[in-house]
Amino acid sequence: DAAGLAASRLLNAEVKITGVGRPVFTANQRLVLGDLFAASAREVVIQKVSNGELSLPITSVEKVRSLSVETARSALPVRIRGVVTGAKNNVYEHWISIQDDTRGIFVSLGSVTNAAPAFGESWEVEGHTAPGDFAPIIVADKMTFLGDGQLPESAQPTWNELLNGSMDAQWAELKGLVTDVHTNLVTLMLPEG
Secondary structure, three states, X not given: OXXXXXXXXXXXXXXXXXXXXXXXXXXXXXXXXXXXXXXXHHHEEEEEEEEOOEEXXXXXXXXXXXXXXXXXXXXXEEEEEEEEEEXXXXXOOEEEEXXXXXXXXXXXXXXXXXXXXXXXXXXXXXXXXXXXXXXXXXXXXEEEEEEEOOOOOOEOOOHHHHHHOOOOOOOEOOOOEEEEEEOOEEEEXXXXX
């Protein structure tokens, strides 16, 4: 069953395949592996792909975030490690924001049912790219808990960075005057607005 396996992703790829082999004889009567049958696409794991300048799987958030929407839509394999800086895990939403040493990114956990990452934990995410609603994101296929994490140094964005969206999913620190308080909401007056 090759459902979910795009043959175009296999070009120039180093793969690990688990299955049943069938031997064949060479011209000088040596026995070698002739065919390998895998039960499904899950038994075909892309280890590494050389794709011009991009080496797969992508191992840095910055490289995922720098992809064009079209490239992100092609579901490139991703394997990153980082610290959870935001999480939502309920019946309606299952996602995290995670930050490695390059920057932060939104990760959809919709297909991962056995992981509930929490703020401040360190995780490895294996999955693939997707275009997202605002910027490229990661769709997790597998999550591995690595232990307690150390939060990254917080960015101190300018007013323009806050307005233009470039700080999306980034761990940041704001300094300002609290002008209004509600149950789970505060309003800040920042130096620039």
